[in-house]
Structures are given as C-alpha cells and as structure tokens.
Amino acid sequence: MSGAFTVTAPVMGTMASITVLGAGRDGDVGAAVSACVQRLRDDERVFSTYRDDSDISRLRDEGLELGAIDPRVAEVAERCRDLRERSGGRFDAHWRGWFDPTGYVKGWSTDAAAQAFDELLENGGIEAVGVNVGGDMRLRTAATSPHVWRVGVAHPTHEGELLATVEVVDGAVATSGTAERGAHLIDPRTGVHLAGPVSATVIAGDLTTADAWATVAAIAGIDDLEWLPVAPVASGIVWEHGRTRRFAGGIEVASFHDTVAG
Amino acid sequence: MKKIVYALMATVTGLVLLFSYRTSMAPESTSALAEASSSGVATTPRTTTTAPSPSASASSGSTTSGSTSSGTSSGAQTSSSGLADGTYTGQAANTRYGAVQVQITVSQGVITDVQVPRYPSESGRDQQINSRALPVLVKETVQAQGAQIDMVSGATYTSTGYRTSLQSALDQARA
Numbered sequence: 342m343s344g345a346f347t348v349t350a351p352v353m354g355t356m357a358s359i360t361v362l363g364a365g366r367d368g369d370v371g372a373a374v375s376a377c378v379q380r381l382r383d384d385e386r387v388f389s390t391y392r393d394d395s396d397i398s399r400l401r402d403e404g405l406e407l408g409a410i411d412p413r414v415a416e417v418a419e420r421c422r423d424l425r426e427r428s429g430g431r432f433d434a435h436w437r438g439w440f441d442p443t444g445y446v447k448g449w450s451t452d453a454a455a456q457a458f459d460e461l462l463e464n465g466g467i468e469a470v471g472v473n474v475g476g477d478m479r480l481r482t483a484a485t486s487p488h489v490w491r492v493g494v495a496h497p498t499h500e501g502e503l504l505a506t507v508e509v510v511d512g513a514v515a516t517s518g519t520a521e522r523g524a525h526l527i528d529p530r531t532g533v534h535l536a537g538p539v540s541a542t543v544i545a546g547d548l549t550t551a552d553a554w555a556t557v558a559a560i561a562g563i564d565d566l567e568w569l570p571v572a573p574v575a576s577g578i579v580w581e582h583g584r585t586r587r588f589a590g591g592i593e594v595a596s597f598h599d600t601v602a603g
Numbered sequence: 604m605k606k607i608v609y610a611l612m613a614t615v616t617g618l619v620l621l622f623s624y625r626t627s628m629a630p631e632s633t634s635a636l637a638e639a640s641s642s643g644v645a646t647t648p649r650t651t652t653t654a655p656s657p658s659a660s661a662s663s664g665s666t667t668s669g670s671t672s673s674g675t676s677s678g679a680q681t682s683s684s685g686l687a688d689g690t691y692t693g694q695a696a697n698t699r700y701g702a703v704q705v706q707i708t709v710s711q712g713v714i715t716d717v718q719v720p721r722y723p724s725e726s727g728r729d730q731q732i733n734s735r736a737l738p739v740l741v742k743e744t745v746q747a748q749g750a751q752i753d754m755v756s757g758a759t760y761t762s763t764g765y766r767t768s769l770q771s772a773l774d775q776a777r778a
Binding site: 345346347349351354355356358360447471473475476477478480490491492493494495497500501502503504505506507508509512514515516517518519525540542544575576577578585587589594 | 736737738739740741751752753754755756757758759760761762765767768769770771773774777778
C-alpha cells in the first residue's frame with residue numbers, strides 16, 4: 342500500500358471520518374475528499390431540522406409543495422414511504438405529524454457522498470475508501486485490491502470496548518441504539534422513547550439500507566426479529582441488556598464458533 | 604487428508620445444526636420465502652460436495668498494515684488445528700425456509716470465515732458483501748481482542764462525544 346490517510350470534518354451534528362488507502366492526499370484524491378465532504382454538508386443544508394431555512398423546515402413551516410423545494414426531498418420522501426411499508430411501521434418519518442427523515446438522511450447522504458470516489462476506485466487512483474459519519478460507514482474497495490475492511494462494533498455500555506468485529510470488502514455497516522446520545526430512539530408506533538440500552542448493527546450493500554434497517558432493528562428490540570426475512574440486508578447483531586442475537590442471510594444464527602480447538 | 608475432510612464435514616454439519624429459527628415469523632414473508640426456495644434456486648448440485656478450493660478470500664490481513672499478532676501465532680497454527688487451508692462448503696440442511704448451507708474458509712489452519720450463503724437469490728453482489736459479513740463476537744475469539752481495526756461502528760456520537768471515541772483514536776493515528 343502506497344499510503345493511507347484520514348480526514349475528519351464536522352457535519353450533521355457529528356463527525357465524518359474519511360479514510361483513503363493506497364494514495365496520498367494531493368491532486369485528484371484531495372479533490373474527491375473535498376467533494377465528499379461538500380456533498381454531506383449540502384445535504385445537511387437541505388435536510389437539517391435544526392435550521393429554519395432548510396428545505397425540510399420550510400416544507401413543515403411554510404406548507405410548501407414538494408415540487409417547490411430541492412428535488413432530493415421528494416426522493417427521500419418516496420424512499421421513506423417504502424421503508425415504512427416494508428418495516429411494518431417500525432420506521433416512520435411522519436410519526437411526529439410532519440416529515441422528518443433525520444433517521445434516514447445520514448446513510449443516504451453518505452452513499453451519495455462516497456460516489457465522489459467512483460472514478461478513483463475505477464482507474465486505480467486509490468485502493469479503498471471508507472466514509473464513516475458518526476459511526477455509520479460506507480466502505481468501498483477497488484476490484485483489483487485485496488483489501489478487507491475490519492470494522493469494530495463499539496460495545497453499547499462498555500466505553501472503549503468492542504462488542505464484535507466484522508469484515509467487509511465492499512458494503513456498509515450501521516449501528517443504531519441508545520448508547521451514545523441517550524434515549525434518542527422513539528418507537529413510531531407508540532411515540533414512546535426506547536428505554537434501552539439497546540444497540541443494533543446491520544451490514545448491507547449500501548449505507549442507506551444498513552442505516553435504515555439498523556434503526557428498524559433497534560426499534561424492534563431483541564425480542565422482535567420478525568422484520569428479518571423481508572430486510573435486504575446481509576447480516577447483523579442486536580444487543581439489549583447483555584443479550585445478543587445475530588443474523589445472516591435472512592436467518593438467525595443462534596450460535597457460532599470461529600475457531601476450532603486444535 | 605481424507606481424515607481432515609471428514610473432521611471438517613463434522614464441523615460444518617455442527618454449525619448447520621446450531622442455527623435456530625424463529626417460530627413466529629410473519630406468515631406472508633414465510634410463504635414468500637417458501638415459494639422462492641421451492642423453485643429450486645437455493646438447491647444447486649454443488650451443495651452436496653465438500654471440496655477444498657483455492658480462494659482469494661483466504662489471504663486475509665495481507666494489507667491491513669502492521670499486524671501485531673503475527674509474531675506470536677504464525678507457524679504453529681497449521682499443525683495445531685489440522686485444518687488444510689481452503690474454502691469448504693457444507694452439505695445443505697433443509698429448513699422451513701429452504702436449504703441452508705454453510706461455507707467456511709480456513710487460513711493458516713484457523714477458520715477465518717463462516718459464510719451463510721444468502722438465498723433464495725445469490726447474485727454476485729450479495730456474495731461479495733456476504734463473503735465475510737457474519738459479525739464475530741469479541742468474547743468468541745481471542746484474535747479479535749488484539750485485532751487491527753480500520754473503523755468503528757457505534758450509535759451516533761455528537762461532535763463532542765467523538766473526541767473520546769475509539770474512532771477518534773484511530774483517526775489520530777492516521778491523520
């Protein structure tokens with residue numbers, strides 16, 4: 342590997358960490374990193390519920406039509422409707438009575454931002470890139486590279502410790518839960534804050550999917566995996582009060598040993 | 604060699620039997636999966652063979668810079684476990700959702716990957732994502748504790764919370 346570097350940038354109330362492998366930070370690579378950050382910030386400008394002048398806030402406050410604001414809002418709105426249906430209401434961007442896709446936008450935006458590296462991955466300009474926004478990440482590796490991303494899943498209650506590790510070549514890992522920000526997860530079916538602690542990690546092909554279904558899994562909790570057969574995800578973990586359940590390929594994996602005693 | 608393969612088959616069978624299935628799946632999704640598996644997509648002839656094949660995925664960790672564990676464990680592994688390097692596919696086990704099959708990858712005598720092939724559709728993309736995607740709990744493995752980690756996934760931190768996070772420590776090491 343001819344180099345690796347990480348750039349961090351505050352965005353969407355959290356921190357983005359962009360790690361590039363196989364290149365220095367000059368020229369086209371640096372430009373792609375800037376474009377990636379720029380896309381995240383621009384999506385924040387459109388979707389932030391903390392800014393009165395965002396398209397989302399204007400949609401809510403000024404009663405505008407979707408056609409009158411940034412077209413990204415209509416795209417996300419459509420995807421959120423679809424997710425609400427498929428998740429049996431475990432995800433619902435309208436639970437407050439107005440459209441708030443906060444739980445969806447970060448993953449979706451990260452996927453879009455990671456496209457800034459399309460060309461560099463294609464032409465061998467870089468070996469791999471990981472875009473981690475607040476603990477949810479899109480990982481990409483050039484087809485010619487043997488690189489495998491090793492991702493640690495933070496333990497929900499033991500700070501500085503890992504609950505699990507997972508290896509991904511090209512895909513996304515997202516974790517939703519009550520661990521870091523307190524009870525910020527609300528069951529849209531009841532309007533009740535999750536007491537927690539609960540944590541759900543989902544691995545999927547893209548972060549839009551992984552992030553959305555990690556939220557669904559955390560809301561559902563450890564006793565509800567009924568959403569699993571319809572979820573387009575690869576695998577994951579649900580953790581609650583020290584109990585752990587894992588799934589892969591649409592089924593629960595009850596037990597697993599990764600080494601054989603010699 | 605034959606002995607090793609038999610031992611491995613036993614392991615693979617054991618892993619298949621360890622899977623359990625929720626009994627309260629939503630009826631509509633159950634029938635959707637049953638329908639898909641009955642079309643024969645998930646049961647291909649190769650599911651009954653157990654044969655080692657050279658696999659690109661067996662060469663893990665070659666690029667994850669500066670592994671600290673290599674000094675202590677390399678060399679002794681192959682002889683202690685008796686597993687030959689390669690990728691092995693177990694026999695398909697029939698479940699209510701169709702055939703479930705396990706594939707394991709052995710590298711340096713240690714099972715480095717257990718894959719549950721996704722069904723009913725097995726597109727190339729699914730395969731690639733799933734190739735290593737079953738999370739390994741830290742308590743199950745000694746290696747994970749000294750593991751070289753590229754990134755950390757966790758419930759969203761604030762920009763203030765980031766400063767004390769594991770991800771922040773990793774970023775500083777690579778800044």
